Amino acid sequence: MKMYIIIMNNVPDKLVPVIAAHASLACYKKYENSEDMKKWMNGIFRKVVCTANTTEFENLKNENDFVLLTESALDNQEVALAFSPREEYPKKFKFLKMWTPQHI
Template sequence: MKMYILVKRDVPDKLVPVIAAHASLACFRKFEHNENMQKWINGIFKKVVCAVSEIEFINAQKEEDNIVLTESSLDNQEVCIAFVPREEYHKMFKFFKMWTPKDTL
């Protein structure tokens, strides 16, 4: 089981680690009594952070059991979606690219 965290590509790199951490916690808090969440939290809790386009972000919101996060330093724009961990995700998730910083040292 793994939790997917999708972050919009245009979010500044310096904010992504904190946003992803908040997303993981927010998702747990919202769905802590969900059966899949309980299996995940009591096992090996894998997370996958992906960078997505605006269209991918909108399409992913149609999937059930998710939470959308906003960022106050970006005028409360929606920046991230976290999904309740599950064994199988919709096929589109296989095509999302893992997040990596644009600017590396």
């Protein structure tokens, strides 16, 4: 089981760790009573943080069981999606790029 956290690719690197942390917590709070979330919480907390362009991000909003986050420091722009943990995700998730800092 794993939780996918998708970050918009235009979010500054310095904000991503906090946004990902908020996304994980917001997703947990929304789905804390679901069987999949309970199973995930009692196992290994696998999380995958990926990045998406605008088209990919909008397309992922057609999926089920997620929370959408905005960022006040970026004029309340939509910045992340966090998907409730599950065993299997649609194939398109496998093609998302893993997030890595742009300036190391």
